[in-house]
Amino acid sequence: MADALIANFTKRFPGGAVIRGKLDRPMRGHSVTVLFGPSGCGKTTVLRCLAGLERPEQGSIQFGGRTWFDAGPGICLAPQQRGVGFVFQDYALFPHLTVAGNIGYGLPANEREQRVGEMLDRFGLAAVVQQRPRQLSGGQQQRVALARALVCRPRLLLLDEPLSALDAALREELRGELRRLLAACDIPVFLVTHDRAEALALGDELVVMSGGTVRQSGPVLEVFNHPADAEVARIVGVETLHPGRIVNLSEGLATVEVGTSRVIGLAPPDEARAVFVCIRGEDVILQRNDGAASSVRNRLVARIVAVHPGSPLVRVELDAGFPLFAFITRPACEDLDLSPGQPVTALVKAPAVHLIAREL
Amino acid sequence: MDWQAIWLSLRLSACTMLVLVVFGLPLAYWLANTRWRGRFLIEAVVALPIVLPPTVLGFYVLMAIGPLSPVGRFYESLFGHRLPFTFEGLLVASVLYSLPFAVQPFTSGFAAVDRRMMEASWCLGVSKVATFFQVALPLAWPGVLTGMVLSFAHTIGEFGVVLMIGGNIPGTTRTVSISIYDEVQALNYAAANQTSLALLLFAFAVLAITYGLQRKFIHVWPTR
Numbered sequence: 299m300a301d302a303l304i305a306n307f308t309k310r311f312p313g314g315a316v317i318r319g320k321l322d323r324p325m326r327g328h329s330v331t332v333l334f335g336p337s338g339c340g341k342t343t344v345l346r347c348l349a350g351l352e353r354p355e356q357g358s359i360q361f362g363g364r365t366w367f368d369a370g371p372g373i374c375l376a377p378q379q380r381g382v383g384f385v386f387q388d389y390a391l392f393p394h395l396t397v398a399g400n401i402g403y404g405l406p407a408n409e410r411e412q413r414v415g416e417m418l419d420r421f422g423l424a425a426v427v428q429q430r431p432r433q434l435s436g437g438q439q440q441r442v443a444l445a446r447a448l449v450c451r452p453r454l455l456l457l458d459e460p461l462s463a464l465d466a467a468l469r470e471e472l473r474g475e476l477r478r479l480l481a482a483c484d485i486p487v488f489l490v491t492h493d494r495a496e497a498l499a500l501g502d503e504l505v506v507m508s509g510g511t512v513r514q515s516g517p518v519l520e521v522f523n524h525p526a527d528a529e530v531a532r533i534v535g536v537e538t539l540h541p542g543r544i545v546n547l548s549e550g551l552a553t554v555e556v557g558t559s560r561v562i563g564l565a566p567p568d569e570a571r572a573v574f575v576c577i578r579g580e581d582v583i584l585q586r587n588d589g590a591a592s593s594v595r596n597r598l599v600a601r602i603v604a605v606h607p608g609s610p611l612v613r614v615e616l617d618a619g620f621p622l623f624a625f626i627t628r629p630a631c632e633d634l635d636l637s638p639g640q641p642v643t644a645l646v647k648a649p650a651v652h653l654i655a656r657e658l
Numbered sequence: 659m660d661w662q663a664i665w666l667s668l669r670l671s672a673c674t675m676l677v678l679v680v681f682g683l684p685l686a687y688w689l690a691n692t693r694w695r696g697r698f699l700i701e702a703v704v705a706l707p708i709v710l711p712p713t714v715l716g717f718y719v720l721m722a723i724g725p726l727s728p729v730g731r732f733y734e735s736l737f738g739h740r741l742p743f744t745f746e747g748l749l750v751a752s753v754l755y756s757l758p759f760a761v762q763p764f765t766s767g768f769a770a771v772d773r774r775m776m777e778a779s780w781c782l783g784v785s786k787v788a789t790f791f792q793v794a795l796p797l798a799w800p801g802v803l804t805g806m807v808l809s810f811a812h813t814i815g816e817f818g819v820v821l822m823i824g825g826n827i828p829g830t831t832r833t834v835s836i837s838i839y840d841e842v843q844a845l846n847y848a849a850a851n852q853t854s855l856a857l858l859l860f861a862f863a864v865l866a867i868t869y870g871l872q873r874k875f876i877h878v879w880p881t882r
Binding site: 349377378381392393404446 | 785
């Protein structure tokens with residue numbers, strides 16, 4: 299347990315908001331943990347508590363066997379004592395210092411020149427070394443912020459919405475760059491984002507937060523494909539989420555009554571009978587007329603309610619006895635000549651039907 | 659023109675400004691950053707000299723530093739003379755009287771600095787004190803400059819407090835404003851006019867230069 303970040307704390311704000319942070323991550327080697335959730339769910343607060351910028355009221359934070367915070371004896375290490383690199387939203391570069399001044403800011407004078415030089419090479423910033431932050435592009439600012447945070451050799455790197463300061467086109471480009479830069483540092487990274495694509499692209503582990511609490515944590519795909527509850531499913535963006543009731547269980551398959559229809563999915567591990575049916579839009583196949591027999595367990599007779607054009611995927615809203623959403627490509631949509639009111643058959647493989655226990 | 663009085667006023671203003679920089683900057687930094695709920699009480703105390711008649715302030719300062727108060731007695735035992743009717747006594751009163759004119763602009767200056775600048779510095783292992791000098795102060799300089807200029811100019815123009823604390827001792831406590839008052843009392847209007855005009859032009863020049871410089875950086879006077 300000595301090599302882990304174990305945090306379990308509660309932070310209260312005067313307005314009544316309560317944020318509960320609960321994390322347990324190994325700290326050896328490189329891994330990116332994404333704190334994911336809608337705006338205002340407390341992700342940034344959790345990050346700030348880890349950095350020592352906010353002091354929780356209860357709980358504790360242990361890092362590698364060292365106590366960073368413990369409400370009991372009233373221990374709370376200052377940010378200076380934690381050895382954490384923090385990359386702020388919009389980067390918070392010092393506007394009155396040059397690139398070199400920003401990167402070397404936290405270093406003792408005798409090491410400054412050499413280590414700043416190393417960082418300039420590593421982050422490709424040698425050409426702008428004498429410029430001020432406002433003269434830099436968004437990408438350069440991001441690299442300066444990372445270099446400044448990493449030059450002090452932190453044991454933990456925290457990034458708060460690192461790409462939100464950029465416009466959409468640049469964001470996509472810099473996502474790749476950020477992933478490469480993060481992969482090159484061999485310390486644990488915590489990254490806050492509300493962007494699904496960012497979470498998928500950058501994260502190894504996902505911590506989903508909502509309403510001030512951690513709802514689920516685990517490997518990114520695991521959480522995206524198997525949300526623990528309806529709230530998490532909504533947050534990670536499962537298109538179809540509808541309450542249903544298991545009417546039959548046999549050989550690991552569950553038959554669920556949902557709306558006026560029935561679907562077959564993998565039986566949930568618990569005893570729940572009341573469930574949410576979660577189906578990702580990408581897992582739904584549309585067919586114009588009922589074709590030959592296939593391995594697909596769920597063949598749902600449906601009617602098209604609406605077609606929402608998008609790029610590259612078209613979102614099709616269906617009534618299959620319950621509201622069902624499908625993502626299909628634009629050419630597929632044109633081939634099928636889909637329009638509202640038409641009958642179609644929706645095919646969903648049983649393993650793509652994810653059942654979440656629902657409290658009654 | 660009463661050059662002795664002008665020189666005394668300039669010395670008093672410079673000293674007042676320096677004392678306010680030393681004590682006012684930390685106070686302003688604290689006011690701009692604290693989340694303490696009782697902060698408004700300190701703000702009210704700092705702003706008191708704006709609304710109080712100078713005579714009230716002068717009266718209480720006189721009581722506080724006079725030989726009947728512990729502070730006054732302590733000072734006398736330390737330096738062998740009393741505070742009232744000396745330059746030092748005048749300095750104490752001037753510092754209090756000009757406090758809001760320094761601390762309020764200082765506070766606006768610090769409040770205009772994004773808090774995350776300081777937090778970034780702390781996370782890089784730099785102490786709070788070093789952060790104040792290396793990040794907060796350089797970024798808050800428009801407000802700091804305004805506070806320095808206003809406190810200097812305000813001290814040049816004080817009258818009531820000086821009269822209460824300092825009296826009218828040439829070369830020690832007889833400031834420009836007292837000198838002008840004396841000239842008017844003596845019906846010596848030409849001399850009073852000369853000094854008054856000099857003071858008026860000085861005040862206008864100082865403010866015009868300050869605001870002109872700041873137009874580029876921050877807006878003391880809000881505009882649309």
